[in-house]
Amino acid sequence: MKKNYFFSIVALLTVSLGSMQGQVVNGTFENIKDNGLISNWGMNFFTPITIDAETGETTQDFITFGCWPGFVFPSWDANHGQHAMQMTNGLNVTTNTIIPAKSILFNDPKQDIPGWNPGIPVDLSDQVAMLGFDYKFTRMGNDIAEAELVVFGTDGQELGRATVDISQTNTQYQYLYEPVQFTSFGIPASIQVSFSMAKEGSVPAFGSTLIVDDVIVSYAALANDEFQSTQFIVYPTVASSEINIVKGSTAPSGNYNFTITNMEGKTVSNQSIQLSDNNPFTVDVSQLSKGIYFISSKGFSTKFMKQ
Template sequence: MKKNYFIVTLILLVAPFCSQAQVVNGNFENVKPNFLPSNWGMTFLQQIVIDTQTGEQVGDQIQYTWCFPSMVYASTEAKDGQYAMEVSNAYNATEDVVIPGIATIFSDPEQDGPGWNPGVPVEPNASVILLGFDYKFLPVGNDIAEATLVVNDADGNEIGRASLDISGTHSVYEYVYTPITVTNAGTPAFMYISFSMAKEGSTPTFGSRLVVDNVIVNFSTLIVSENPEQGAKVYPTLVDNEINIVPNGFSESVLYKIINSEGKIVKQNKVNQDSTYVYTMDVSDLSSGMYFLNIQDESKNSTKKFIKK
């Protein structure tokens, strides 16, 4: 005689924290000893049959993309920092079906998966206006993945949503973002972010991979508070055609990113230089408005504001 049980396999994801106030471990740098990213993961229900006479457990044969049994895990293919998060599909060889990987954020860093997920609390007066991230997508077939941000009020009612389709092969990092569409009036209290390897109605393929880094929900969370007398210097702050940057402590390989008020990277360049070098960026092609200049090397990160005339 046999009885059916469900054994829950909890699968986590990791993200390094990149000054994102609400996206916990949004840059996937906090990685657990089991190589699961803190505060990200997946709950996978695998049916196990137990023979009551022998006590033997028999379950479906599940194959994973890599050597360890997980569909969400830390990746060393980071855009910035040491780690990113990778999501892949699994294959149920017994049933001959592909199991799509789904990575979800949750608030308890002690758990290895979301379980019952109440969402990540949104701080009072915090701004959750968009979903943005860097990604690489390596599909085996014609897969369509999907990234989703849902914002709820304190009663669990949805008040806003953002979603992005991910398709085609992108072997180098791309940055994407989309604003939230407000669906109901209310005050944000909780948010959910997920990355699914199979958008509803699409067919996942075993072996497809999605690598994600630097997840944000508003651009202001990227701004690092700093003493104005320290760090990089930027002039002028009211710009016609060029902006000058004195790294002032940033050295060797320095990455410069100009980001608009919607959180989109509109210009970037990486320069090998010493800490006294004055770097000039051409901004003549930018539209009038406020921009943020993000400056970073292997150990430091600084953000300055300027206005293009």
């Protein structure tokens, strides 16, 4: 029997935004809508529905997910705060095909999906120079996830982009960043940020999961990160010669072993430091190469940038 096909849009998730100021608003995913979706992040998805031309009977494909009834949703497994963004691939059981999850930043917090207008405007004062985020990745098969920032000028032309692959399984939060490669001159007027569970050209697998938190698009945002820890606090987060370490509010005074590692996971410094009250301890980082570093002690970690 001849059948006609059409598609119905399923609202799967969002995320909220506002003025950027170099940092993606709700890039920490703390703004959750009343319907349980993250404000201003989400995915366009079309569920196939079949209509029998003679009987009018409809049949909808059955889609299942690895750990949640949706592609994009809030997670309590946050790096900072209470929420992060979690993404998981879906399986169309009817056709036995994998559907990769993709979350796109969009401007209208009233929407549940990006629709045809993804991206957000930026002000002249905004510094868009990089894409940075913390993530966990549970990888099935040979899955390669991808994060991307695209910068557009006032007339809609692309000025540059930052694209980074996510291919390594990490059960602990890892930090990734990629500078924007500018290819045209112009004034940034808008940006698009997206996270995809399948890099273009790759074949997705069922069960892969990506958790993302603390999305930023400028080094200035990294410098203004108000990271608070009950164990220790490090400032400034962008340093040229030295950083300061202060004991957290609930940490006992005493001796702490601090380890500094680079983005490749190589240890570049080990120091034993005595911390007490609110007295800062200064660490010389002038000999480090430019880049992002992690500093950790007793299972707690934060990051700073050497400029």
